[in-house]
Amino acid sequence: MIKHIAAAALVIVSSAAFAAQPGSFYAGADVGRTKIDDISGHDTSVGAFVGYNFHQNVAIEAGYRRLAETDYGFGAYDTNVRVNQAALSLVGSLPVAENLSVYGRLGVNRLEGRVSSNVYTAKDSDTKALYGIGMSYAITPAVAARVEVQKPASDATNLSAGVAFQF
Numbered sequence: 001m002i003k004h005i006a007a008a009a010l011v012i013v014s015s016a017a018f019a020a021q022p023g024s025f026y027a028g029a030d031v032g033r034t035k036i037d038d039i040s041g042h043d044t045s046v047g048a049f050v051g052y053n054f055h056q057n058v059a060i061e062a063g064y065r066r067l068a069e070t071d072y073g074f075g076a077y078d079t080n081v082r083v084n085q086a087a088l089s090l091v092g093s094l095p096v097a098e099n100l101s102v103y104g105r106l107g108v109n110r111l112e113g114r115v116s117s118n119v120y121t122a123k124d125s126d127t128k129a130l131y132g133i134g135m136s137y138a139i140t141p142a143v144a145a146r147v148e149v150q151k152p153a154s155d156a157t158n159l160s161a162g163v164a165f166q167f
Helices: 002-018
Strands: 024-036 043-055 058-074 077-097 100-116 121-138 143-153 156-166
Touching: 024 058, 024 143, 043 156, 058 100, 058 156, 077 121, 100 143
Parallel strands: none
Antiparallel strands: 024 043, 024 156, 043 058, 058 077, 077 100, 100 121, 121 143, 143 156
């Protein structure tokens, strides 16, 4: 039994070799798809983020993402609908295999919707809880690929893939 525990501990320690180093910063970008209930289809999202690892398994992360942008035509009126997200999250990660980690996110985000047409412009914003779950694969000690599903609002889901650079 002790040999099995020791072997499991060695696997966890070896997989943590590519884990984030405490006191380091990281930055990255992602692209994905957003589904907003009651709006047909999915829309492309793009985002950028920065973070600080204050523990090997815990970071604080800020990000900005264009969740959706869609154009509609109503006769002579062209309308553009845009939804942006600014977020601040606590991110906890757990190594599960060599170079592979799963992570969860809990935070707050400010969503801003803007509708503009030839004759009318309106915008509204709301602050909501943010949560998500993802996987990160350390390609090198400084570069990681990641995939994540976020719920920025109860009626929206974002799936994204990106890359993070640790420095």
